[in-house]
Amino acid sequence: MKLLPSPLVCREAVELVADYVEGALSPRATRRLEKHLAKCPHCSAYLSQISSTIAASGTVGPEDLEPEVLSGLVDLFRSYQADTGDSVRDPLDGGSASPS
């Protein structure tokens, strides 16, 4: 005897979307969700929003670095270079970075 799962309502469907986009949903739950998505434009829109958000996150660029923070780090870099002497000057020469 097999129990048929009741169809998902939207409130339940949106809770499955997170694991769905991670590929972490069981095959059975995946089928249930996809069945719902096929006939529900609203939950499809929700999935689209989540997917767009994740994609946009990947392009949140490195430009949100405060100039003072960057210049502070560059100052540290310069003083370290000054301390270690002037033996290495040609940046294309490998220099002290390569083990010999």
Place this chain on the structure above:
Amino acid sequence: MPHCSPARAEGVTTLGRSSGASVVRVDDLELLAAIGAGDEAAFTELVRRYHPSLVKVARYYVGSDATANDVAQETWMAVVRGIDRFEGRSSFKTWLLRICVNRARSIGTREHRQVPIDPTEQGPSVPANRFDEGGAWTDPPTPFSDSIDEAVSNAELVAAVRGAISALGDPQQSVVTLRDVEGLSTQEVAELLGLSVANVRVILHRGRAKVRELVEHQMRGVDR
């Protein structure tokens, strides 16, 4: 004017080289090698790429933004001094983040800071008042973009997402930053933060739902 390089996803960006007028693409490892040779532009470029994420991940372990910034700074100096050597067993990014996490964790332990392990706020992904009693949408969402390609180039959306991630609390902010901004795998995020994969998924679920909600608010122009 912020400039987003679409190539950043592959850890590659453009950097001018002094020799000749040509601009070449430089990946993380080339920059690392150049730093060893004292190349300041290479150092600046790597800092630009990763410093914000280092600070965010450090903040997960330590008690203040100032301490988190110090930890990230120490991480760079360790890299520059060659104290921690990259041996190619992971991506450069993961290696760098691990140095930062190790430092942050030992400071956090000294501070006796409780690491935010599990989000106790177990609310629904979408506020209950958006559904009727039967669980169907009464205030349905509309897509933020026509396609993924369009989402990536939509400056308004990217700005809204950036703001939303910054507004997250921990551990959600750290998890979303590592997974979605830096593109690490769930497994790598779990290792860096000392969480189980299942826990990372739960936190990611909450974090992404929150980001979506904040972005929707912004994109609809609901201001008060």
